[in-house]
Amino acid sequence: MAEHTYEFEEEQHEKGSTCPPEYIVFDEERGEYICTLTGEVVEESAIDTGPEWRAYTPEEKTRRSRVGSPLSHVLPDYGVLTTMGTYRDATGRKLESRARLEAERLRRLQAKLRTATSIEKNVEQAAREITRLVEALGLPRSIIDDAMLIYRQAAEKGLVRGRSLESVAAAAIYAACRLRGIPKTLDEIAEYVKGGRKEVARCYRLLIRELKMRMPLADPTRFVSRIVTALGLSPKVEKRAIEILIQARRKGLTAGKDPAGLAAAAIYIAALELNERRTQKEIARAAGVTEVTVRNRYKELVQKLKISLPAQ
DNA sequence: AAGACGAAAGTGGTTGA
DNA sequence: TCAACAACTTTCGTCTT
Numbered sequence: 001m002a003e004h005t006y007e008f009e010e011e012q013h014e015k016g017s018t019c020p021p022e023y024i025v026f027d028e029e030r031g032e033y034i035c036t037l038t039g040e041v042v043e044e045s046a047i048d049t050g051p052e053w054r055a056y057t058p059e060e061k062t063r064r065s066r067v068g069s070p071l072s073h074v075l076p077d078y079g080v081l082t083t084m085g086t087y088r089d090a091t092g093r094k095l096e097s098r099a100r101l102e103a104e105r106l107r108r109l110q111a112k113l114r115t116a117t118s119i120e121k122n123v124e125q126a127a128r129e130i131t132r133l134v135e136a137l138g139l140p141r142s143i144i145d146d147a148m149l150i151y152r153q154a155a156e157k158g159l160v161r162g163r164s165l166e167s168v169a170a171a172a173i174y175a176a177c178r179l180r181g182i183p184k185t186l187d188e189i190a191e192y193v194k195g196g197r198k199e200v201a202r203c204y205r206l207l208i209r210e211l212k213m214r215m216p217l218a219d220p221t222r223f224v225s226r227i228v229t230a231l232g233l234s235p236k237v238e239k240r241a242i243e244i245l246i247q248a249r250r251k252g253l254t255a256g257k258d259p260a261g262l263a264a265a266a267i268y269i270a271a272l273e274l275n276e277r278r279t280q281k282e283i284a285r286a287a288g289v290t291e292v293t294v295r296n297r298y299k300e301l302v303q304k305l306k307i308s309l310p311a312q
Numbered sequence: 313a314a315g316a317c318g319a320a321a322g323t324g325g326t327t328g329a
Numbered sequence: 330t331c332a333a334c335a336a337c338t339t340t341c342g343t344c345t346t
């Protein structure tokens with residue numbers, strides 16, 4: 001039932017963003033996403049990973065060794081304590097159990113150390129991958145940091161194991177884009193990934209769920225200017241298309257719909273109105289959806305917003 | 313002939329019993 | 330875990346310009 005989806009999403013939207021996405025910035029000092037309007041912490045899960053780490057940037061690579069090393073300093077101490085304890089005053093039985101306890105702790109520490117360093121290795125590899133993708137996609141470099149933050153959390157939760165690093169990295173980038181309201185579709189990002197769209201989408205949903213991220217709804221108006229530019233349409237068309245989308249949103253026609261499809265339809269209408277007609281096929285291609293979707297959204301918008309088109 | 317339209321069947325994901 | 334469901338895609342036949 002369309003009505004339900006709408007109510008649900010609208011509610012989520014209101015709860016999710018008391019502050020609009022464009023005001024959300026990453027505070028490096030504290031490792032939190034905060035809103036510059038209200039000062040509230042938006043992305044709480046960004047800090048639950050412990051005091052040691054910060055956002056990763058390539059320049060920090062050298063300093064990063066600090067993260068893994070403290071554990072290794074601990075190890076020799078345990079060796080000393082163990083021998084002292086065994087040497088002096090205890091019955092053989094007690095000694096045995098105590099030694100066993102120590103050995104147990106040691107083993108746990110070693111396991112921890114091993115996974116810690118392997119995560120570091122993995123994250124470094126991911127940094128290369130993410131940088132590569134962000135550059136290939138022409139995204140702002142700040143997305144690298146955002147994506148790394150997300151990726152690191154995923155890695156520390158063991159979400160990367162058994163999945164391709166590349167796909168998880170791509171998913172992190174997509175998530176970062178969504179958080180920032182940058183209009184990139186999953187398909188565009190998946191184009192550069194071997195695993196393909198399916199896998200990236202799977203990883204993305206996993207990230208959302210496991211890291212408890214709350215995504216702002218993708219805003220169709222953000223897709224408009226890209227499409228308008230690609231088609232060489234005038235700013236008038238862009239303005240009108242955005243008007244249509246805002247109207248549509250008010251009427252609740254946008255919930256659960258592909259934002260690119262909505263943007264495409266709005267542009268199609270605006271272009272018709274302003275005598276800058278483009279074919280559905282052209283617009284569909286520029287928006288990355290099919291003609292059918294453009295058509296369906298177009299019909300819906302015209303009907304529900306009671307837009308009357310000039311006779312051709 | 314190209315574009316617009318719409319029906320039908322298939323895909324991949326969500327949701328609720 | 331499974332079925333119902335919504336949105337989107339692919340494909341294709343039929344009007345319209």
